[in-house]
């Protein structure tokens with residue numbers, strides 16, 4: 045079984061657009077867990093354009109499934125994660141002005157930095173994942189950082205599969221086989237959706253977790269959030 049972690053950034057985007065508390069982020073997290081989601085993902089960005097740093101603390105007592113916090117490990121982010129102690133931290137090399145995450149780590153170039161930051165999280169009992177492109181040498185580099193897991197950056201797969209190119213899965217399958225051989229756990233995310241999740245899951249051996257936000261929230265506008273969570277759960281069995 046692959047766990048579904050629902051990324052609730054978009055709920056915070058909607059809330060912030062009016063400056064009040066509608067929709068209520070904490071209530072949404074409670075509800076998606078009640079509907080069966082096995083995790084909640086948030087990705088606070090330094091400009092707090094959606095998830096605010098205060099949200100990270102407010103969600104902590106409410107997330108009884110897996111709490112996954114994603115972000116660029118600048119000092120402010122690291123300190124917050126160490127205070128909150130989520131189940132998992134996913135390190136993403138975001139530029140401050142990026143509209144959304146658009147690349148994985150260069151795990152070779154940034155090895156020393158990643159080794160240090162991963163050690164700090166693991167010493168505090170927090171599982172680590174690092175966001176990587178589907179490139180074999182980057183997966184090997186990830187192993188050398190000491191991380192527990194990788195998160196495969198799935199934007200290229202989602203885009204090309206959407207154009208009808210099933211071969212787009214190939215580098216992901218190869219990286220998953222290597223990660224399994226190296227003893228790295230495998231997560232995945234970015235632009236996964238009801239259109240591509242089944243095919244992705246079928247082709248990735250031992251896929252532990254997917255984090256899905258943009259498409260899942262968009263699909264729920266038409267189909268309802270409880271229904272959509274259950275549609276994903278059926279595909280991820």
Ligand SMILES: CC(=O)[C@@H](O)[C@H](O)COP(=O)(O)O
Nearest residue numbers: 053087114136144145233234
């Ligand atoms: C790492 C990743 O792919 C997602 O967390 C994505 O970056 C979502 O962030 P936004 O909601 O800010 O686009």
Ligand SMILES: NCC(=O)COP(=O)(O)O
Nearest residue numbers: 051233234235255257258
């Ligand atoms: N780690 C990926 C994530 O949390 C959600 O990405 P997306 O579904 O919003 O593209």
